[in-house]
Amino acid sequence: MSALSPNRxxxxxxxxxxxxxxxxxxxxLVEAALARIExxxxxxxxxxxxxxxxxxxxxxxxxxxxxxxxxVPSPLAGLPISIKDLFDVAGEVTLAGSVALDxxxxxxxxxxxxxxLRAAGAVIIGxxxxxxFAYSGLGLNPHYGTPGNPFDRARVPGxxxxxxxxxxxxxxxxxxxxxxxxxxxxxxxxxCGLAGFKPTQRRVTREGAIPLSTSLDSxxxxxxxVACCALVDAILAGEAPTSLAQLPLAGLRxxxxxxxxxxxxxxxxxxxxxxxxxxxxxxxxxxxxAPMAVLGRVLDIYQLGGVAAPEAYAWHRALIARAGxxxxxxxxxxxxxxxxxxxxDYIAAREFRxxxxxxxxxxxxxxxxxxxxxxxxxxxxxxEVAADADYMRLNGVVLRNTTIFNLLDRCALSLPIQxxxxxxxxxxxxxxxxxDRRLLAVGQAVEGALAA
Numbered sequence: 001m002s003a004l005s006p007n008r009x010x011x012x013x014x015x016x017x018x019x020x021x022x023x024x025x026x027x028x029l030v031e032a033a034l035a036r037i038e039x040x041x042x043x044x045x046x047x048x049x050x051x052x053x054x055x056x057x058x059x060x061x062x063x064x065x066x067x068x069x070x071x072v073p074s075p076l077a078g079l080p081i082s083i084k085d086l087f088d089v090a091g092e093v094t095l096a097g098s099v100a101l102d103x104x105x106x107x108x109x110x111x112x113x114x115x116x117l118r119a120a121g122a123v124i125i126g127x128x129x130x131x132x133f134a135y136s137g138l139g140l141n142p143h144y145g146t147p148g149n150p151f152d153r154a155r156v157p158g159x160x161x162x163x164x165x166x167x168x169x170x171x172x173x174x175x176x177x178x179x180x181x182x183x184x185x186x187x188x189x190x191x192c193g194l195a196g197f198k199p200t201q202r203r204v205t206r207e208g209a210i211p212l213s214t215s216l217d218s219x220x221x222x223x224x225x226v227a228c229c230a231l232v233d234a235i236l237a238g239e240a241p242t243s244l245a246q247l248p249l250a251g252l253r254x255x256x257x258x259x260x261x262x263x264x265x266x267x268x269x270x271x272x273x274x275x276x277x278x279x280x281x282x283x284x285x286x287x288x289x290a291p292m293a294v295l296g297r298v299l300d301i302y303q304l305g306g307v308a309a310p311e312a313y314a315w316h317r318a319l320i321a322r323a324g325x326x327x328x329x330x331x332x333x334x335x336x337x338x339x340x341x342x343x344x345d346y347i348a349a350r351e352f353r354x355x356x357x358x359x360x361x362x363x364x365x366x367x368x369x370x371x372x373x374x375x376x377x378x379x380x381x382x383x384e385v386a387a388d389a390d391y392m393r394l395n396g397v398v399l400r401n402t403t404i405f406n407l408l409d410r411c412a413l414s415l416p417i418q419x420x421x422x423x424x425x426x427x428x429x430x431x432x433x434x435x436d437r438r439l440l441a442v443g444q445a446v447e448g449a450l451a452a
Contacts, residue, residue: 009224016075026060026078033080046145047163051126059123077121082173085127087111088208096210097130100323111208128163132328134212137399155379158191160184165192175223183402185220186414190374190426193416196222197229200411204236213308226444249445250284252368257292261372272425276417283449298356304349305341313338374414374426411436413443
């Protein structure tokens with residue numbers, strides 16, 4: 001285990017209360033985060049591709065001065081936040097974890113989500129490392145290094161938002177902003193012992209972010225708790241950061257699908273998931289084992305070539321022609337595999353997806369949320385994914401459960417459920433499309449029951 005256990009991280013509300021009471025300052029919080037980033041014995045050099053030390057210190061000092069004058073724009077004011085290395089920051093080249101984009105023009109403006117964070121008073125402390133172009137769930141990056149998992153440095157951190165997860169778990173940021181196309185927020189959250197929220201895709205603007213799949217990309221937070229995720233999500237969505245509804249767990253109907261998501265669970269995952277479900281039942285939740293066979297059928301979309309792969313190839317094909325030799329070979333090979341997908345197959349895949357979404361919407365209507373293990377296995381060791389065949393196999397295993405719900409256009413939340421001394425395991429809650437705040441409220445009730 002790391003010296004700083006992810007399960008003992010301060011919440012954003014707790015940090016905001018400390019700032020309000022004068023127990024700490026933004027300058028102190030930022031200096032502590034920078035010290036961890038710069039610690040040569042830590043993971044900072046692999047977790048961040050760029051840090052804004054001078055700008056963060058200036059923003060923190062300004063935040064403290066404004067607070068002294070009674071000006072606090074949001075509960076995020078003065079808190080150090082990391083952003084994934086695919087969001088535009090004005091005047092900088094956006095690299096997306098690659099070296100193939102280093103000759104592109106600097107961004108003309110901040111991405112909207114960066115502007116919203118700044119307007120909320122957040123201190124942007126740096127850009128976090130990621131899988132090149134966000135195209136894997138394991139978290140490896142041959143260009144900038146791979147940050148070690150906070151529970152066991154020999155294990156992968158999860159991807160593609162690898163640095164995002166480690167930045168929070170190791171105390172290098174109070175919260176992190178990642179993206180999720182097939183699980184890239186929930187996977188590192190689960191592997192790093194954090195809460196992670198993937199919103200409904202249309203909820204947060206993706207302008208100013210390098211795309212992977214225009215149909216599936218979504219932007220969400222990784223943080224210490226559900227309430228932390230809800231606060232950051234509201235700001236990313238351009239909403240007022242109001243408190244979640246307080247829902248009693250007793251009486252909530254929670255469905256546990258019997259197709260696909262429980263297949264091939266590692267013993268530590270099966271144990272943690274079963275224990276969590278029993279605790280929720282004991283606390284009064286109504287647990288329903290539901291077939292939900294559509295979860296198996298939705299994966300048949302890959303027989304048509306899928307949606308994400310051809311959309312990604314469409315964006316990358318010109319860059320590959322110009323600078324393909326600079327790509328991570330494992331990323332390039334997967335992108336190029338979609339080069340043969342026809343327009344007819346792509347259209348058929350989109351129609352297939354729409355039909356499965358309608359089926360799943362009808363099946364989940366009676367429930368408050370769907371429960372599943374976030375990932376079927378604990379974080380693999382980095383040496384277990386050294387060979388290409390093992391990398392491809394385990395990448396598919398890690399992405400399976402999360403990707404299903406991207407394809408079904410759902411909001412989804414991952415919560416840590418491992419016991420002390422166990423490898424990290426995530427519990428995924430899936431809500432209805434567009435019912436993000438409702439899902440977060442359900443998640444808060446679940447989190448409270450599991451903690452109790």
